[in-house]
Amino acid sequence: MFARRIVVVGTGYVGLTTGACLASLGHRVLCSDVDTTKVAALARGDVHILEDGLHDLVQEGIAAGRLGFTGDSADAVADADVVFLCVPTPMGSGGAADLAAVESVTREVRDRLPHGCVLVTKSTVPVGTAARVAGLVRRPDVAIVSNPEFLREGSAVHDFLNPDRIVVGSDSQNAAERVAALYSRLGAPTILTDAASAEMVKYAANCFLATKLSYVNAIAELCERLGADITDVTEGMGYDRRIGQSFLQPGPGWGGSCLPKDTHALMQVAEAVAFDFPLLGATISSNTRQRERMVVKVADACGRNGSLAGVRLGVLGLAFKAGTDDLRDSPALAVTRMLAERGAELTAYDPGLRGDEPGLADVVTVVDDPYQAAKGAAGLVLLTEWPEFRTLDWAAMASTMNGPVVVDTRNHLDPDALRRVGVSWHGVGRTPQEALCSAAAA
Numbered sequence: 001m002f003a004r005r006i007v008v009v010g011t012g013y014v015g016l017t018t019g020a021c022l023a024s025l026g027h028r029v030l031c032s033d034v035d036t037t038k039v040a041a042l043a044r045g046d047v048h049i050l051e052d053g054l055h056d057l058v059q060e061g062i063a064a065g066r067l068g069f070t071g072d073s074a075d076a077v078a079d080a081d082v083v084f085l086c087v088p089t090p091m092g093s094g095g096a097a098d099l100a101a102v103e104s105v106t107r108e109v110r111d112r113l114p115h116g117c118v119l120v121t122k123s124t125v126p127v128g129t130a131a132r133v134a135g136l137v138r139r140p141d142v143a144i145v146s147n148p149e150f151l152r153e154g155s156a157v158h159d160f161l162n163p164d165r166i167v168v169g170s171d172s173q174n175a176a177e178r179v180a181a182l183y184s185r186l187g188a189p190t191i192l193t194d195a196a197s198a199e200m201v202k203y204a205a206n207c208f209l210a211t212k213l214s215y216v217n218a219i220a221e222l223c224e225r226l227g228a229d230i231t232d233v234t235e236g237m238g239y240d241r242r243i244g245q246s247f248l249q250p251g252p253g254w255g256g257s258c259l260p261k262d263t264h265a266l267m268q269v270a271e272a273v274a275f276d277f278p279l280l281g282a283t284i285s286s287n288t289r290q291r292e293r294m295v296v297k298v299a300d301a302c303g304r305n306g307s308l309a310g311v312r313l314g315v316l317g318l319a320f321k322a323g324t325d326d327l328r329d330s331p332a333l334a335v336t337r338m339l340a341e342r343g344a345e346l347t348a349y350d351p352g353l354r355g356d357e358p359g360l361a362d363v364v365t366v367v368d369d370p371y372q373a374a375k376g377a378a379g380l381v382l383l384t385e386w387p388e389f390r391t392l393d394w395a396a397m398a399s400t401m402n403g404p405v406v407v408d409t410r411n412h413l414d415p416d417a418l419r420r421v422g423v424s425w426h427g428v429g430r431t432p433q434e435a436l437c438s439a440a441a442a
């Protein structure tokens with residue numbers, strides 16, 4: 001089923017990727033957004049987010065006449081077959097998902113949807129939202145479908161075009177099949193289900209991933225205390241196909257625009273039906289603790305008797321993970337903020353950031369090369385796993401530092417290579433080699 005007239009409301013990481021990828025699959029797509037500055041830039045082919053391959057795909061879609069942009073969602077949907085809602089569902093008061101944007105777009109477009117149109121929630125929304133949207137639309141000729149998205153930032157285009165699965169849920173079998181058919185060229189396993197189950201798949205998956213990471217971070221701490229090496233431990237675990245190698249990398253805690261808000265939202269959903277969910281609660285609180293633990297690690301390695309007051313530190317990476325410019329709920333930024341609160345003087349470098357992002361300047365001085373971040377620092381804290389950090393001239397970095405100590409919260413660097421150039425390396429879940437050697441000698 002090609003050349004469908006599709007409207008995508010919201011042109012963020014998910015909406016723009018959805019629009020550009022569906023256009024690349026041969027569909028005609030019109031993307032709308034309230035942010036008219038963004039719409040004007042996109043219409044010129046200017047992509048405002050760092051996402052591998054997205055810029056080219058947008059330009060190709062525009063050039064092929066299959067991809068367009070507008071600031072008027074109500075007008076856009078007037079001759080649509082399928083409308084995707086890709087607007088934000090941020091953490092609201094008390095932790096529940098804030099559905100204000102989903103509801104406001106629904107109200108805005110409901111009377112303009114043509115007969116037989118399908119309205120799809122692609123935003124991450126709690127179980128029951130499709131029913132709530134149906135209640136707002138109140139039109140038997142418009143079917144509501146839940147089609148959660150599983151792409152990751154930084155590899156959004158790749159993930160969208162190579163999905164592990166497509167999940168489509170609706171009370172209308174016909175509408176679900178029409179939405180599933182849009183992806184038919186991708187050849188992915190497709191789960192057709194009811195809307196509530198589709199909505200639940202999304203939260204169950206994200207919260208499982210968060211739980212896996214909190215577990216791994218806890219095992220890493222245990223490794224530190226017991227003299228085991230988390231890198232070998234996770235390798236040993238990962239070969240078990242029931243566990244798998246991915247999502248076993250310890251770090252400064254998990255973050256980003258989704259895992260934190262979705263874990264809190266599922267806690268709220270559980271509470272609403274009087275379900276006690278201590279496992280998920282511990283997943284969240286362990287993550288807060290992990291961020292704090294990184295600060296203590298830095299204070300121990302670089303502070304003066306554990307104090308960071310007036311200590312000059314360099315920071316490598318501020319984004320919530322490599323490959324993105326997204327700072328939303330970034331553990332790297334959270335740790336940096338806590339270091340600043342403890343009085344550290346911070347200079348940071350992140351290859352994905354310009355440095356003028358809102359809120360950054362209050363916390364940290366952002367520089368545009370890593371050697372500047374290292375200059376005069378009593379220690380460097382690596383918080384985001386950008387590949388280029390591995391290939392820095394570490395001897396040159398160390399020579400400009402005032403005490404070559406690196407706290408590598410991602411176990412991203414080669415500890416032996418760093419030690420060879422005189423850097424004292426501190427990772428996560430890995431006992432420093434010197435300590436192991438002296439323990440063996442004793």
Ligand SMILES: NC(=O)C1=CN([C@@H]2O[C@H](COP(=O)(O)OP(=O)(O)OC[C@H]3O[C@@H](n4cnc5c(N)ncnc54)[C@H](O)[C@@H]3O)[C@@H](O)[C@H]2O)C=CC1
Pocket residue numbers: 009010011012013014015032033034035038073086087088089101104105122123124125149150151152153257258
């Ligand atoms: N970022 C990600 O990797 C993923 C996000 N999701 C979910 O997708 C949804 C969207 O997330 P992102 O794309 O990251 O958000 P985003 O913040 O990057 O983009 C949202 C866009 O919607 C626009 N918008 C807001 N209100 C609007 C309205 N009333 N009418 C038209 N446009 C409006 C904003 O201007 C913005 O351009 C969320 O529910 C999120 O949980 C799901 C999978 C992956």
Ligand SMILES: O=C(O)[C@H]1O[C@H](OP(=O)(O)OP(=O)(O)OC[C@H]2O[C@@H](n3ccc(=O)[nH]c3=O)[C@H](O)[C@@H]2O)[C@H](O)[C@@H](O)[C@@H]1O
Pocket residue numbers: 124149150151152153154206209213246247248249250251252253254255256257258259320321322331
């Ligand atoms: O719903 C969403 O928005 C998306 O949330 C996550 O994707 P994303 O937020 O892009 O980031 P991830 O790659 O999942 O990383 C999340 C956090 O976990 C951390 N992480 C990830 C993997 C790992 O092994 N270790 C680790 O610390 C990352 O550094 C990051 O802070 C999910 O992976 C996507 O499937 C989902 O669609």
